[in-house]
Amino acid sequence: MNDNDEILREWAKQVQKVEPDPGSASTVFRRVKLHEGQVREAARGLPFESEPAIFRRLLDGKAKGEKA
């Protein structure tokens, strides 16, 4: 584990009261950082939408044959 991983591990231990298995910790942290970065990038590339219900409106709208 690098220093950043150690900070993450200690933060979760203190705040969340959980700890990954020592053998898996670096993999867990690598995946977390990968996904966190991808979501951050995706959020940058799209306008921020503050009302998640748009998701259901879109589903229902398509069902009624509205054009996308």
Place this chain on the structure above:
Amino acid sequence: MSADEIAALSLTGVAAKITAKELSAVEVTEAALDRIARHGDTLNCIAAVDPDEALAQARKSDEALAKNGPSGSLHGVPLAHKDMYYRAGRVSACGSKIRADYVPEITSTALAKLDAAGALEVARLQMVEFATGPTGHNEMTGTPRNPWNTEYITGGSSSGSGSAVAGRLVYGALGSDTGGSIRIPAYCNGLVGMKATYGRVSRYGAMPLSFSLDHVGPLCRTVNDCAVMTQAVAGYDPDDPTTSREPVVDYTASIEDGVKGLRLGVPANHFFDDVDEEVRIAIEASIEVYRKLGAEIVEIEIPGIAHGFALGEVLGRVEAATYHSTNLRKRPQDYGIQTRNRLMQGFYYPGTRYIEALNLRGQLLAQFTAAVFDVADMLIAPSVPMSVPTIAETDLSANQGFLDMIARFGSCTRPFNFLGLPALGVPCGFTSSGLPTGYQIVGRSFDEATLFRAARAYERETGCTDKAPVL
């Protein structure tokens, strides 16, 4: 008919024979119990079975048929389901040690609807511990085996459902799909599996993993079977506020209409970027079948989809970690090591990323529908980008690679849990290992009927569901 001949019938075939009184529910249930007794241990797909209770249900079913006629489309048909669908007063262990003795006080809406359609429930089926993984491995209950070759995985997390239906132990089974867990076992076992639109099937009384991504649906041997079983469980449920009031159409009304005039989209990016050659060739051949049957093939560049897996991953992991947080703190040793580490991820994502992922759902869906459904009626994509691996190859315990392997396994399925769109897993032959391969077709929201129609045309042309494993 022998037990094996009865077991080889399709769900719709056996239902027709029961209704016509050519077979009784008792005879069919005895055949299923016989197959379970002979092959259940080999496949390790049965969590629990009570033959006396199953036969009692069957006798009642025959009595009801004689007195009142069939109660529904599944009258007297023996089914079994992933062990996460609650039935009041009966254990639902969810593939875990933590819930080994858990007895719910409610019955899931999906089971209640199947009951109302006349189906019997003859067993509870193994599953990945708390439905957390796509390969089928379970440290707590043992790993189910693939009936096509018992050295190979069944896929997960609806591992027992895939194995039991393909093994002709039962005619259909409910699975659940949070990142691919219906479509992946459908792929691995040569079955048809429907993950319907988010909100189409009630999740009331089904073990939650991620409320944003969880979907309930069936695994069956044929397209018609899957359409009939989806029909039985679909619809609005006042007990599940996330279900939709959109009317449920008759999925079999247009199922024989063919694909002439339909437009089939083929992704130009993402989905075929990391696909095994054998799988790619099988899907390309399937696309040619659709073309030959009269579908128009349209290549489509899909914006934003590359991040679909990560967006789903953040939602799914955070919600699952929240749900399991008390037990993960108090009794982490009672989880399998892979399950514990998968769940653990959810504690580390910032809340801001979770909200961003949630908010991006609508945006990405708008982009996707504009890019795909303005020019096509459905999209074809791999279900799993690799040929089915062996149990040994994927038994990575907590090794460095296990999370990466899991991510590749779900890379083509999870984006459609994030988008909430309907996706149907369809078998399309076998790879050189003799294991099944397949694809998924994805449709407009609440347009499951077009997917069944297209898959049925493909099935009719290719006989892709005709072959059965020899046990």
